[in-house]
Amino acid sequence: MKKSKFESGRQAAKILALLSVGTCLASLMAGEGTPLQLALAVLTLVLFVSIFTVAAVRCRCPHCGKMVIFGLWNATTCPRCKRSLTTGNKIKGKK
Numbered sequence: 681m682k683k684s685k686f687e688s689g690r691q692a693a694k695i696l697a698l699l700s701v702g703t704c705l706a707s708l709m710a711g712e713g714t715p716l717q718l719a720l721a722v723l724t725l726v727l728f729v730s731i732f733t734v735a736a737v738r739c740r741c742p743h744c745g746k747m748v749i750f751g752l753w754n755a756t757t758c759p760r761c762k763r764s765l766t767t768g769n770k771i772k773g774k775k
């Protein structure tokens with residue numbers, strides 16, 4: 681089954697989040713004030729920005745276009761229109 685734009689966007693955001701945690705930890709372990717630490721800190725910042733860029737561009741409700749950032753990891757329905765984020769269909773008969 682083909683992945684929806686929302687799902688692939690969420691996956692990309694997840695990978696970026698993991699990478700940014702990695703670079704953040706690495707920068708903490710690198711010597712203080714070293715060029716390596718500076719480079720890792722900049723990389724962490726860049727990754728953070730890309731997470732929000734990916735989320736802003738791809739993690740939107742396919743039905744109403746609402747951006748989903750909060751609760752993105754577990755979100756299945758749109759907070760505004762309550763439709764499925766992956767298909768844009770109305771959720772019916774689900775409990």
Ligand SMILES: [Zn+2]
Pocket residue numbers: 741742743744745746758759760761762763
């Ligand atoms: Zn929506």
